Amino acid sequence: MPDADILIAARGLTKRFGDFTAVDGIDFELRRGEAFGFLGPNGAGKSSTMRMIGCVSPPSGGELSILGLNPVLDGPAIRARLGVCPQDDTLDVELTVRENLLIYGRYFGLPRRVIAERTARLLDFVQLTERADDQVDPLSGGMKRRLTIARSLINEPEILILDEPTTGLDPQARHVVWDRLFRLKQQGVTLILTTHYMDEAEQLCDRLVVMDRGKIAAEGSPRQLIEAYSTPEVLELRFHVSDHEQAAEKVANAPSERMEVLADRILLYVIDGDAALAAVRALGLEPLTSLVRRSTLEDVFLRLTGRRLEDG
Amino acid sequence: MSELSEHLRALPLRILPPQLLAARGRLLGGRGSGYLIERHARAYRHAWLILVSGFFEPLFYLLSIGIGIGVLVGKVTGPGGHLVGFTSFVAPALLATSSMNGAVFDSTLNVFFRLKYAKLYDAALATPMRSGDVALGEIGWALIRGGLYAVAFMVVMLAMGLVHSAWAVFAIPTALLIGFAFAGAGMAATTFIRSWLDFEFVTLATLPMFLFSTTFYPLSVYPRPIQYVVDCTPLYQGIALLRGLTLGYVGPGLLWHVLYLAIMGMAGLAIAGRRISRLLLR
Structure with a gap:
């Protein structure tokens, strides 16, 4: 039935x-x-x-x-x-x-x-x-x-x-x-x-x-997916274009669950974004801009496919 | 409560074998075709000038060629070797041609636009409408429009004394039959058309038919082999029918023309319905 x-x-x-x-x-x-x-x-x-x-x-x-x-x-x-x-x-x-x-x-x-x-x-x-x-x-x-x-x-x-x-x-x-x-x-x-x-x-x-x-x-529900496939917070770092790759290598040494290097930004998946930013600075790196935000479905998609949604 | 009625409504669909239900209407087109006709009638309320202008084209031809040239020509050999006035000879052929042109215009250019650009059928097929409804609706609309012109043209012929027989009462249904044949064929052809350029082929088919299918002179002017070719064209069937009816020379031979046009229309309708499914329901 x-x-x-x-x-x-x-x-x-x-x-x-x-x-x-x-x-x-x-x-x-x-x-x-x-x-x-x-x-x-x-x-x-x-x-x-x-x-x-x-x-x-x-x-x-x-x-x-x-x-x-x-x-x-x-x-x-x-x-x-x-x-x-x-x-x-x-x-x-x-x-x-x-x-x-x-x-x-x-x-x-x-x-x-x-x-x-x-x-x-x-x-x-x-x-x-x-x-x-x-x-x-x-x-x-x-x-x-x-x-x-x-x-x-x-x-x-x-x-x-x-x-x-x-x-x-x-x-x-x-x-x-x-x-x-x-x-x-x-x-x-x-x-x-x-x-x-x-x-x-x-x-x-x-x-x-x-x-x-x-x-x-x-x-799953948006919340479930974010919980299952991402971390509570994301630290977004932006460096000077010429330093981008070098910086990415160094940021990898900072503690995080996962790191994604995009064309223009570096994303660090962490539990505490502010603590992660302090850790990055402790490595002697000073990003042009930094942003601590909550994880979104975009992060879930990136994790699952290795690509961004808008890229298609 | 509404859920219960929902289930009751769906009940016959479960009892009847689904193949039967799926077959019904896919082949024929059903009530839905009427809704498409209703849509076109509304759309033309905003563009009534296009409707009116369709009447004048054959009328201008009749006045210019029928009367103008008719004065110079005098009498020609009509059906069965009888001599008839040139205007009376040409008028039924112009009616047949206008039925053809109207049906072809509606079923090719208009249908192509609705199919490829206006996405009219995509919208309709998201509802309970079927591709058969679309094909039948389009052809039905072409017939309604063509029928109006045929009536108007017949009134003019009557007024000008160009109707010589009571058989002419069958001229309107015959004009509709011509429209049906060409609308069916035109719509079927349209489903194969790739771009606006391909419409040149449509003109290439209709213009010579208009000029050479005994519109302005009898079949006997051609040498034998060409007579056979003309004898096979669809427009010739329509002209022969209408000429016979309005001049009063009617025999059982005319039924061949009726059969020809009916088969042409039905084949076109069946192909068009199937092709629309294939194009849109992918």
Whole structure:
């Protein structure tokens, strides 16, 4: 008897395009009411996974069950119960803001009266009521993204799929989107999202998997992942460019759990950052700048893959 | 409570064999096609001028070639060797050509834009819509638009005294059939188009058909071998049908043309639905 609270279950899920394996046998479960994230750089296989979940891309192997149904056979029935916010805006630029919701709702077979009632509520929710009768094209990137979110909610989905919800938005617009998604989460909407921003993952996800090169590298809550794969504090040191490598050799002598030498900085993973900085200075080194901070998911990703998230 | 109704709603989907459900609609396209037509009708409310201009093109041709040149030409040999006025001879061919051009325009340029740039179908296929709905919806829209033009053009023909038979009541459905054939073929072709350059091939197919498929003179002017070639072109089928109907020379031979166009449209529709799946549902 399958657990009714498991909305999506994947076992050995695989997606191949010719010789290229985009998703390489991943396992995960999505539970009702949670916000579940896929964190990874571009090309990690996140979007391919989202497309399989959205029933617009048949899996090449493994098992995938969505809402207890088979995505290959029951695609339309599953899609009727999903909300999809794709990475690239697919808004209808020949229609107004309101008409975008109307027509999208019609694609679900919803009566116009129901759509009109939901449209008023959704436009209010994404703060676009005043733009309801405007064309879509002149809207800012943040507004378009919010409209896409509103559109994905028109069928009152059981699962909301967000593929890179704030990629390409300026910081202020990102925060507005995060705020709206956080409200949805608090209303109990089940979210599944991909991101290559660690702050987005930390803010929105109850649970996430770190994905790299088509595989899942680790799974847990942001806190659990940081505890398991990083130290409480990180000391970031920056030296003069010409001294960078030399300094790195010397810093290695300071006590730390782990050291990462990036192109522009040296990261020391430690329990106490201030003590580590004192130790570095005791070695006779004086960094140009130094910063003691808490570990983030970025550090988890670096530890797991040896690369930075933004590098892709 | 809502959960219960959710389960009840999903029930028939579990009872029926899934293969059956998956097959239904993938082949035919269903209710969803109507929603795409509704979308286009809304979009054209903002661009109604494009709709109106489509009517004038064949009308201008009729006035310039039919009437202008008609004065010089006088009578030509129509179907079955009967002599008919040049304008009456050309008018049904212009209707057939305008049905072709309208359907081809809608199903190639417009569909290509929606497929590659507007991402219209990507958005639709994230909903319960199927690729068959998209293909059928596009062709349905092309037919509705073409049908409006056909009605308007027939009204003009009537007013100008260019309709010579009661059989002409079948001219509108015939114009729709021509539109269906070319919209199906056009949409299927569009799924193979790589860039805007490839549309030259579309022009390369339609323009000679317009000029040489007995639009302005009878088939008998050609030497035998060329007659066979023209006889095989899709536009010729449409012209022969409409000319027969509006001039009143109707025989069972016309049914071959009907069959030809129907098969062309259905094959196009099936290919288009399948290709859209392959392009977008990867």
